[in-house]
Amino acid sequence: MNRPTYLAIWGLMAAWLLLAGVGCGGHDTPALMADTPPPKIRIRLGKPRTRAELSISRQAWSIRSEAGASYAARGESTLKTTLRPGAAGIKVRGGDTRASVLRIRSDAWFTLDGKTYPGALIVRSGTEKGEEGKLILINELDMETYVAGVIGNEVGPKAEAATYRAQAVTARTYAWMRLQRSGAATRRFHVYDSTASQVYTGMTIPAVYGIRYQEMVRRTKETRGVVITHRGRPFAAYYASTCGGHTTEPATSGLDAGRAKDPLRGVPCRYCTTSKYFRWDKSFSDDHLVTALNRAKRPVVAPIHTLEIRRRGRGGWVAEVRVIYGPKRAVRTIPGYVFRSALKLRSHNFASIARIRGGWRVKGKGWGHGVGMCQWGAIEMGRKGATETEILRYYYPGIDFTKVY
């Protein structure tokens, strides 16, 4: 069922390459041959921390300093150590290396705090604000292997192959854009391993999803190097869990559309009605509202007279809410997405805000920022037999597919 689409993507790409000549987004890509290696990407693993348990089993390994004092160690079988920050550098194997950056390699994989990752581990002493006295742990590996470690987490419980392929293309496009940013080559890392970027857990996929890592590798391979483009340029291929009936445009969610206003304009979606978060409601007190808005640096004081939807963006997503507050009945207008994050709501796709005793009740739809592919919709479309090209063209109208390596 899916094979023909896969071939269709390649057909489209071949046509594109013939028409447009080789090259993508203005970047000089001299040879888009099947054997061009994928670029390397660096992912920050978790938050800066004061210790991490590293193990490498039954493989050759090496540790080499990249900054600070020179340090090197190697072994032929097993490494089991606690990584710690030290006053004069990173501590490893119980000793002070006096190095501020270490690169740890193995033949195939390493295990860090219970999760197994492919590629190399870079350990850095934290240097930026809030990182002092902590370690920054970074996984460096090729883009394709990174994408395989993302899609299982992002799709969640077992879905159709087409859905994983669609997610692989969006995940790769997002990461590719991060690599195209200026100064990317010298950045410590390009993406986080959380929803701040895309959820990545290396080779360890949560067991509850009922999928195997090898299947994710296969689905990724089936779209190797393919990104979505608009007028020949890759763009930030945003996606979110559940749109609640209509996706929205980047401006309403505080995101940057770049040159891709058209594919990110927002489309109706009738595929996510089965999501647990298709509809939700949440109530909070006036006190909680005051505290939450103050914390979000949109200060208000009691009493709260009015809380209302002031303006809606594409698909009904809330662009602005208005609060009338305090003894002087002051007015504050707050972007919907800021309000959502301040009150920790699932989305800013509110159907209504109503006065209840001592507080407010918000009825809403969907989960996430609402821009680009609706992941729940992509799962449901896959289940109904849609191919990855159909899914992607549905949520990002007017796109093309480009093979960047």
Ligand SMILES: [Zn+2]
């Ligand atoms: Zn949807």
